[in-house]
Amino acid sequence: MLHGSGAGRLVRAARGAADAERPRRGRRVRGGGSRRLAVALAAVTALLALGCRKKEKAEPITVPPPGAASSDELTTAIGQARGIHSALAPSSTRWRRAFVLDDKRAVVTGEVENEAIALVTDNAGRTWRSLRRLREGWSTWSVGEDGATVLTVGPRSQDLSKQARGAGAPPAVEPPNLFFAPFEAADLSAPSPVTLPELSRGARSPVNAVPAVLSAEIAALLIEPKPRRATLVYAGPPGAPSVAPVALPAQEQALPVPYGRPPALLSLRGRNLLVRPVPAPGAPLDAPRSVDGVVMSPAATSALSATPACDFAGWSIQLVPQPPDTTAVVAISATQTAVLKLPAKAAPGAAVGCAANRIMVEVVAPATKELTIATCTLEGACILAEKPPFRPWLEPHERSVALAPTREGVAAVLTSRAAARWGLYIAQSPEAGKIYDVPRIIGEGTGERGRIELGALLSFGNRLVMLLQADVTGTSRRGWYVAASEDSGLTWSPP
Numbered sequence: 001m002l003h004g005s006g007a008g009r010l011v012r013a014a015r016g017a018a019d020a021e022r023p024r025r026g027r028r029v030r031g032g033g034s035r036r037l038a039v040a041l042a043a044v045t046a047l048l049a050l051g052c053r054k055k056e057k058a059e060p061i062t063v064p065p066p067g068a069a070s071s072d073e074l075t076t077a078i079g080q081a082r083g084i085h086s087a088l089a090p091s092s093t094r095w096r097r098a099f100v101l102d103d104k105r106a107v108v109t110g111e112v113e114n115e116a117i118a119l120v121t122d123n124a125g126r127t128w129r130s131l132r133r134l135r136e137g138w139s140t141w142s143v144g145e146d147g148a149t150v151l152t153v154g155p156r157s158q159d160l161s162k163q164a165r166g167a168g169a170p171p172a173v174e175p176p177n178l179f180f181a182p183f184e185a186a187d188l189s190a191p192s193p194v195t196l197p198e199l200s201r202g203a204r205s206p207v208n209a210v211p212a213v214l215s216a217e218i219a220a221l222l223i224e225p226k227p228r229r230a231t232l233v234y235a236g237p238p239g240a241p242s243v244a245p246v247a248l249p250a251q252e253q254a255l256p257v258p259y260g261r262p263p264a265l266l267s268l269r270g271r272n273l274l275v276r277p278v279p280a281p282g283a284p285l286d287a288p289r290s291v292d293g294v295v296m297s298p299a300a301t302s303a304l305s306a307t308p309a310c311d312f313a314g315w316s317i318q319l320v321p322q323p324p325d326t327t328a329v330v331a332i333s334a335t336q337t338a339v340l341k342l343p344a345k346a347a348p349g350a351a352v353g354c355a356a357n358r359i360m361v362e363v364v365a366p367a368t369k370e371l372t373i374a375t376c377t378l379e380g381a382c383i384l385a386e387k388p389p390f391r392p393w394l395e396p397h398e399r400s401v402a403l404a405p406t407r408e409g410v411a412a413v414l415t416s417r418a419a420a421r422w423g424l425y426i427a428q429s430p431e432a433g434k435i436y437d438v439p440r441i442i443g444e445g446t447g448e449r450g451r452i453e454l455g456a457l458l459s460f461g462n463r464l465v466m467l468l469q470a471d472v473t474g475t476s477r478r479g480w481y482v483a484a485s486e487d488s489g490l491t492w493s494p495p
Contacts, residue, residue, distance in 0.1 A: 079492030144213030147183025353403025355459035375433030
């Protein structure tokens with residue numbers, strides 16, 4: 001607001017401006033100076049009015065109190081989290097697998113009872129979009145090197161050995177459907193049925209088959225039309241040309257899940273583990289290369305036939321039991337393999353985290369038998385935490401851990417739950433996992449209401465992202481929220 005001499009200066013300046021604008025030659029224009037002075041004074045009056053007007057106050061952002069949440073914000077003990085719109089993913093979604101492709105792109109896949117769901121980000125969790133498709137039976141997701149996402153949906157499980165069929169007739173199997181989405185796509189394609197070869201008696205039904213994604217236009221499924229005889233069948237979006245299947249060598253036992261990006265195919269020949277790229281349509285099979293340093297057994301075969309424990313960049317990671325009572329970390333990409341020997345036995349149902357060319361595994365400390373964490377590089381150097389990062393509760397409880405390496409440190413998030421108590425905690429180590437800072441509370445409480453749960457923990461270089469689930473205060477609904485850290489887990493804020 002302007003007062004006193006300042007207003008006088010403005011008036012004098014206006015008069016001076018009016019005098020300066022009078023014509024100096026020719027006929028004098030009557031009344032022109034008066035009109036100019038009036039216009040200038042009107043402009044000054046308008047300026048004074050604007051200066052005297054009170055500034056409008058911006059409406060404050062409503063932040064929920066600690067432990068509470070609105071539809072847009074969640075307040076935890078370590079910082080704020082931003083809500084994900086309920087149209088992207090139901091609060092009942094169970095997240096099963098995460099593909100972190102680089103420092104920006106990730107796909108987190110999951111399911112509810114009758115729907116398959118994937119969350120996709122291209123800016124390290126700052127914004128998300130979703131891919132969703134209803135299902136009646138089983139479903140699996142896979143992601144290619146270029147970020148192309150493929151969903152496989154199949155019918156309810158079919159027991160081929162008990163099907164009613166005529167003598168000598170092949171079992172009738174409803175083929176699965178593939179749905180394709182380039183990384184930037186907002187939706188999945190229309191269904192594309194997989195053309196199955198004729199299945200003989202004793203053939204294994206393609207239940208829970210995981211696609212090997214070669215591009216946004218083509219993927220392959222491993223099928224066993226005869227016992228222990230595997231064939232790769234190809235499919236693309238609707239209208240794509242048909243591709244001849246590729247039979248695998250009869251002397252090899254193919255493992256059903258592709259590893260790495262681009263996808264690699266695992267197989268056994270005797271007691272040797274082999275790996276080769278999944279061939280492009282029309283291309284022959286490459287000669288396999290042997291994976292040295294891993295002893296194959298029925299338990300090891302079963303482990304490598306399961307979905308990888310962790311995926312980052314071009315790598316897929318799995319824990320593989322080794323005789324007599326140890327665990328190896330097997331890392332597979334299309335061009336490289338690594339077999340790491342852990343410094344301690346992996347914990348039952350061990351959590352695995354991977355990023356920035358490092359792998360974290362929950363293990364049992366040899367001396368104390370406490371649950372702790374080992375961190376290894378892909379080159380095989382491993383560090384065992386000097387002390388467990390978390391202290392267990394005294395009362396009986398369930399626990400789970402999520403792990404995430406970064407370029408500058410590592411982080412671990414613990415979920416603990418007893419009959420009448422819950423807690424969510426984070427511990428980080430700036431020393432590559434040797435010594436952990438004192439754990440901090442994300443949230444803890446009693447009863448069902450107000451409970452905060454971890455859905456996923458993702459690492460994008462030094463940026464960490466947590467996907468959290470919480471009650472929307474004052475309602476019976478729950479929602480998903482995202483919190484991010486730019487300093488390997490030290491501080492957290494909305495993304």
